[in-house]
Amino acid sequence: MVEYARRIGRVQGSVIREIFKMMADPRIISLGGGSPAAESYPLADILAISDELLRDQGIAMLEYGQTTGYAPLREAYLEHLVLPKGIEAEPQNVVCLTGSSQGIFLAFDVFLDPGDTVLVENPTFLAPLNLLRKAQDNIIGLAMDEQGLIIEDLVEKVKKYRPKMLYTIPTFQNPSGRSLCAKRRQRVAELAAEYDFVVLEDDPYAEIRFRGAKLPPIKSFDTAEHVIMLNSFSKTIAPGLRVGAAVARREWAAKLELVKQGADTHTATLPQAICAEFLRRGLLPAHLRHIAPIYEERYQALERGIREHFPADTVYTRPDGGMFVCARLPGRDMAQLNRRAVSEYEVAFIPGAPFCVEPGEGADCFRLNFSGSAPERIATACERLGRLFAMA
Ligand SMILES: Cc1ncc(COP(=O)(O)O)c(C=O)c1O
Known part of the structure; x- marks a missing residue:
């Protein structure tokens, strides 16, 4: 066989x-x-938006699109979910994704060779663990307390293992539900610059908050541009649309785009346009x-x-x-x-x-x-x- x-x-x-x-x-x-x-x-909003999009834009919704994403979505994502969080970015910093899980796959593909070390919160989301194991990367778990990953443990492991990347879910982490406090978020961004590693900030749950004050993303402290932030519309609009987005320094966004070209050419246009309209109409x-x-x-x-x-x-x-x-x-x-x-x-x-x-x-x-x-x-x-x- x-x-x-x-x-x-x-x-x-x-x-x-x-x-x-x-x-x-x-x-x-x-x-x-x-x-x-x-x-x-x-459902009613998605129905009305899709109907209008197909009626008004016709086959533009059904043609091949650009790998970096549907231009109105890149703009709406910036306007509604990036700039208000204190992150400076332009459309060239954005890549639209087929779910934020694609962003994890692309970022690993762009940065990791077999044997490279990646730090993750322990426990963490299953998908990245599986990808890292498949690629034979060196996975090192980080200890957490109620405020998220513990900075002293991170510093120790950064010095010891010289990681290429930190994969973190800072808000309402999967599976723990814990959130990294603002002070530690700032420290993570500083450490990434100091020790030269990528922070892959996977933040699909941040908007689903029912109490407490909002937390600034790690990306908002990223003056040295070492952070790739991933967002998803799966938890805020609908997971079956399969739409997410990444914001990163220009060169890194271009590399994510390059790998995405080979992965799926582009994210389906109609779901991207639905998300763009949802944001543009102020429905979120x-x-x-x-x-x-x-x-x-x-x-x-x-x-x-x-x-x-x-x-x-x-x-x-x-x-x-x-x-x-x-x-x-x-x-x-x-x-x-x-x-x-x-x-x-x-x-x-x-x-x-x-x-x-x-x-x-x-x-x-x-x-x-x-x-x-x-x-x-x-x-x-x-x-x-x-x-x-x-x-x-
Ligand atoms: C931490 C985390 N990242 C990413 C994803 C995947 O989201 P998407 O549907 O956008 O691919 C999930 C889904 O459960 C998740 O928990």
Whole structure:
């Protein structure tokens, strides 16, 4: 038989994809996914915008487009999501992406040779871990506390490993829900300049805030232009549109564009135009105001459920936004409990180990999503999980 490429053996199946399959079963209450609340999709706006775009612009919406992105989206992204955050940038600094996950792929492709060192928060998002493992890069995990990655640990590891890149999710991190405080964001930008590494700032959740003050992106402190900021419309408009964007120094944006050319030529025009119009018509702020209380109510239901039903030694994070709470049941095997939760209690969550850098880490941790289920279903799920965990 024809053999697969050796690198494919290093790619793990995504537990999240498996959970997505389970979510199709309506009996399962899923605290596993990472999608917006079904009720929150701005369907009527998207319908009206697409109708107008196709009617008024015709085949321009269906032609090949530019690799760097649909020009009105690059401009609207700058005007609404970059410049107001204190970042200086022009259209030449922007590349539109097929989801921000493409930005992770492109940035790794542009900067990393096999064996290069990348620092990541530990735990972190599965997609970059898989890409880095596949490419045989050296992945070093960073310790976190309630304020995000710990600067002393970062400094120590920067000096020791001389990394090429830091991949970080500074706001409502996946899976922990934690946010990096402003002082540390500034320090990260300073360290990147001082020790000459790239910061890949993956920030898809920043706009989903239901309490607390907004935090400036690391990119806003980036006077030496060492930061690539990635944003996504998946969590704020709709994930199936597959639209994201990157802002970086001109030469780096040009390199991302070069690699994107070979990856997919360009991001589909109609979804880009929908996002551009959504921003241009000023619909995003109202939409975010609409979804924040929905997410807050769901988060409160989860927090209450954990407090009332989970064992007394449960440790968990308390985010001000985003979609996830990370919890720990010291000493328990959460992969095994997840299997029992699904088969016997019809509740799904994601065990923590796959988010961790080293094998064996995070076995007693798990991620709970609060955006995807109604408060009553979250309460029921917590009550059922409480019964299961009481026996563990
Ligand atoms: C941290 C992080 N980055 C990127 C993504 C991917 O987003 P997109 O749909 O824009 O590719 C996700 C999705 O779950 C995520 O959690």
